[in-house]
Amino acid sequence: MFPDSFALLNPLRLSRCGSLDSLRKLHVLLVVTGLIHNHSVVFQTIKSYLRFDQPLLALSVFETAENPTLYVQNLVIRCLSHHGFYSDLLRLYSRSQHSSRHRLGSDEFTFPFVIKACSAVSGFRAEKEVHCVVLKSGYGGHLVVQTALLHMYAKTGRMELSRKVFDDMSGRDLISWNALISGYSSNGLDREAFEAFRQMQADGLKPNSSTFLGVIPLCRSLGPPMAGDLMHGLALKCGAFSDKALVPTLISMYAGWEDLTAARLLFDLLPSKDLVVWNAMISGYSQNGKWDEAIEVFQLMHHSDARPDIVTLVSILSSCSNLCTIDCGKCIHAIGIKHGISDQSSVVAALVSMYAKHGEIDSAEDLFHTTPEKSLLLWNPMISGYLSNGLWDMVLGAFHNMQLEGVLPDDISMINVISGCTMAKDLCRGKSAHAYSIRKGFISNIRVMNALLSLYCDCNQFSTSLELFHRMRVRSVISWNTLISGWGKIGDIQSLVASFRSMCQEGVTFDMVTVISILSSFCSVEDAASGMSFHALTIKNGCNLDLSVANALISMYMNFGDTEASNLLFNGLSSRSIITWNALMTGYRNTNLFAEVMILFNQLRMDGQKPNSVTLLNVLPACESLLHGASRVTPPSAIALCICLQGVEAYKQREKCLMG
Template identity: 30%
Template sequence: MPRPPTKPALNPPFLPLAYLPSPRALPPTRLYPEKRPRRLSSAAVSVVASTSFSADPSAELRALCSHGQLAQALWLLESSAEPPDEDAYVALFRLCEWRRAVEPGLRACAHADDRHAWFGLRLGNAMLSMLVRFGETWQAWRVFAKMPERDVFSWNIMVGGYGKAGLLEEALDLYHRMMWAGVRPDVYTFPCVLRSCGGVPDWRMGREVHAHVLRFGFGGEVDVLNALMTMYAKCGDAVAARKVFDSMTVMDCISWNAMIAGHFENGECNTGMELFLTMLKDEVQPNLMTITSVTVASGLLSDISFAKEMHGLAVKRGFATDVAFCNSLIQMYASLGMMGQARTVFSRMDTRDAMSWTAMISGYEKNGFPDKALEVYALMEVNNVSPDDITIASALAACACLGRLDVGVKLHELAESKGFMSYIVVANALLEMYAKSKHIDKAIEVFKCMPEKDVVSWSSMIAGFCFNHRNFEALYYFRHMLADIKPNSVTFIAALAACAATGALRSGKEIHAHVLRHGIGSEGYLPNALIDLYVKCGQTGYAWAQFCVHGAKDVVSWNIMLAGFVAHGHGDTALSFFNQMVKTGECPDEVTFVALLCACSRGGMVSEGWELFHSMTEKYSIVPNLKHYACMVDLLSRVGQLAEAHNFINEMPIAPDAAVWGALLNGCRIHRHVELGELAAKYVLELEPNDSGYHVLLCDLYADAGRWDKLARVRKTMRDKGLDHDYGCSWVEVKGVVHAFLTDDESHPQIREINTVLEGIYERMKASGCAPVESHSPEDKEVSKDDIFCGHSERLAVAFGLINTAPGTLVSVTKNQYTCQSCHRILKMISNIVRRDIIVRDSNQLHHFKDGSCTCGDEGYA
């Protein structure tokens, strides 16, 4: 006795319910538009009557569909008392799909859904095809769930539809369920699945599908092999993609395009170009896609002649007006730095899409014209072109360069309204924009809300903390990053900069070890960052060793070492090193001459300084900037040529800034020239009225000259402006831990031991007769502990270092401000008493104290 037929389950034999709701959970009113039959005009009714050749509504409906009369067919469907047969429904759905009539199609679906408990294979497939074409994947799921029978076409529609909708992992899950259901895939299945594998990307799943291709005998199908190549290329496996390509016995233009583009996507531009030339040699005619991808690659290779050849070939083949090709031309010229030509192509375009605008914005930003990038973005808004995620990211990068927080905040709001905050490229651009706009706390908020973070996200935060002088947080984030993500060279450069800024030598050496372990010690700026670390931590030996092993030295490498020699007071060595640099053929730049003039200034080498200054324009065609003029004023002022320095300022071809007048003020303090010093102070305080450093310099001038009444007035002015607070902070690294000290800091756990050490050193200084007598007030004639151990942060840091390091060990301290005269004298004496080398790198220069002397030669402290 045969079993009675059972009602098919509404759910299909798979359960991707983590992503999709059950069909029963989707009420029809949310799936389809409300059914509102429209009243037809009398003319339309007559058309219906004229096309009716039978009382059968199904036959009438098929006839209307065959004549393309969609409105009449829909009216007939919704006004008939009985539902039409399956063929009539299929005809109507195909007409809606062909016309891309979304609203009528959904109304027809709602009508069929109300009258059918489940759908037959032919009807269900017609509905699936239409709904997927409309992008209505949720409705397609409901129809699919009500199909008791499904063939490979049904599964192909669903797998391809989910892939096109961006639901890539769900598409792969559907493919697995299809295999488990015992449905044999066909030649159309695999391209859909492989596109999803490449989009995820999921290399392992792609390999599994490749095995299925071979098992089911589709290894010779060109379309399938083309999809395989594309999948491997998008998964970063260009070798496997090339193996597929080389195994093909029959190729079409798409095959060549897929492989050429695959090489380009994986950074193998030269290999891709060679394959393109082979394609031409084999007389395979390139199409628009070929020329577009090769055009972009020629820009990346900086091959201008080849790029122009491709432009000419495109014009010859009639592609010059195509939007996609014009976009690739803009990208090519932008990659070559030829923004004038890119602008010409852009201006001549009859039609522009979002990618056209984005290419111009990105091109201007990457070529150092962020202001023009924002101008193009503003013009894009005027033209009512909707930006995509790449557009917003490029505009945010321009805002970061210019510090345009106002525009950046608006872009942030736009990204949120468009749902782009989940795009990691937009979130990373926001991190950089807020960090460079000095709103690092806002960057932290964005970072914490990011659903996923990559190496760029972490690197942006670490570099952002460094940019905002929050170096300890930079190192904290770096250590947390190591637990989850492998850092790249940019990450290491930012972390090394944080170590250099805080004098964290041991942490820097640990990062150096990480660099060597990852095998990227020669990438980009990283070798220079290592040299800079050791120079700023006072380790010239390590810096020199790193410089010597650096194979591809550039001008930056030479400049860092040059600045290191100058900072350590080795002016003669710096000049010799410069001569060696020139002999190797390395051309100096503006930074080189800043370091050289500083060396001459601190060494009192006036004639050498003038010679170098004149050689800038005469020999190297470098126009001096304000930093060079400030160095020359400092050189003349330090040796006592104050009148010459003043005349030099008056004859400058550009307006002097605060640094230039400040150099003259410092020289007047050294040589106690009050009148000229007051003139310099007048100009410098007009330019920088709230700079406490220049006020202190003027105070020192009056104190050294004994002008106590004027000193009192300057101090009162500082109090009125709120500049009398000492925000000095010093750092010292002990056993891999960086300890920070503020002025008059009493919070450190070892403060009692620190004070005891300072008191013991003071007693030894008194016993040896070297206790200094210093006075900044007419009433202060006697020296006391309060005068010498004033609580300045560098003294506390040095004392802490002496306590917690072995005898003979170097103590290295970093300070955020200028080291005062009193501290300079005291630290020289401490180095002599304890027989220890002490390095203090302040905001102005590096001081290496040894045996009672300093490498700065007491310049500025006399």
């Protein structure tokens, strides 16, 4: 004898199904007994499946029900939306509108979820159709529906329609304003987002944490660091710090302005830190080149209760890639294995990059080849690794294999390939890469064009590089630097100076590379007047404080024979590298002032500098000249000095150069 509907319904109503398995068994019994067609049984069964987060099973029950209600339909739609089953949601909605059996219609509780699903999976036509149905149904004036429409148009990049919906609202609450601000922000309309933020406050609404989460990331693009401080203060005043998500956003903001002191202070003042906060601080240090500090924060995190995730490992591996040793990177790799996230694609890509940068290309290849599915995210660091290790043929081979596997290259792939051809001085393959870039549409990418400019300049095809430069609609400082360097290589100082002036007239701000390229060019010609003019320019812009610029200036004045100016620059430096010492020594050697070379050599050793091959090429001729005049035979004392400082191979290489 089968139990009646009350006996079956009661355990459902009282939520006595402690597991999904027991609920399914009860569902089967309801179907067998035919009680599944009871309205109350259907309702409770659907609710029970939703309680176990099983929207698709709830949907199957709903679709077999004879007389479902709009309320039950809305329950199913809401759960489908919550779990991201947008296609199933839209199919259910479509049936509810057109099916003769389930024509339940919609209300203000249906439309927000349907509109959200449209923005996630449908095109513009479906969005307009839903909007029309909303208006036709008389729900166009409901604030929650209007806000959903605003979100929908903003998410699909149609901010003009989003703004129109907003302007048509009879009453706007904080959620509506936040939706508008977030829409502007996500579509890159930073100024419009800030203007909406000001209008919202002018309307008497107090911003909350969601408002600040939309506005704070924009501070860097629109104002000085003081604007971020003001936003921070306003958030405190409005009591928005109850939302923990605001702290990592502020940390990222300060890190973006390179104000790591403020970011760290905010981090340290936080009594309890979740994973997002740890990641924000680690990422802030990594992005600003503070590798040791990033490692320190990671170590603190490792000794806390926080468990690293993919974001943590990718950020910290970026720091490990730039450290002197690989030991730290290997430890991070082990931690990734321990937590079961080392095989995630973004982590594998970061590991490949880290091993390749430290010269362990075999380890990078092992990781690469053991990854079953290789996306572009993984191919690019592998190709870049071959490039950084001087394996030009491997760069081109990997690029070819990537395409054979059906992975399409992006601009980074093309830059790596072109750079490989440049370093190998392989003009033929470089031209092939150029042709491929044209066919695939990469030629409009400014970074790809810059790589091509360098290719032709380094392969002694400056006329082609110049032609490409003039075809570029937009030129960056890198484009101009390549052109200036090219003029310097062919010794056309007049055109070099003219290009620099044109660069400044176009409003492109020069950088250290520009200055060093120009000064290095003056080292090969005798144009003291122009050289002194550029020296004055470096002083005016504060570039002369950079050690690389100072080294170039010393070399330039030595080339002009102005040892007094070179020594004045040299003695005025607070710190010197071996390149600085070599620049002055080379100048003395070229003017046969060998005694001064030896004096400088003794001073640099007392200064704790380690001589390199360039140093020895300066010192050994000085030893020979001082001990044996112009004799080509290297004296024993010089041989001993060379072997002592650089080893037998360096001495043999130096003798080979002299005899060659």
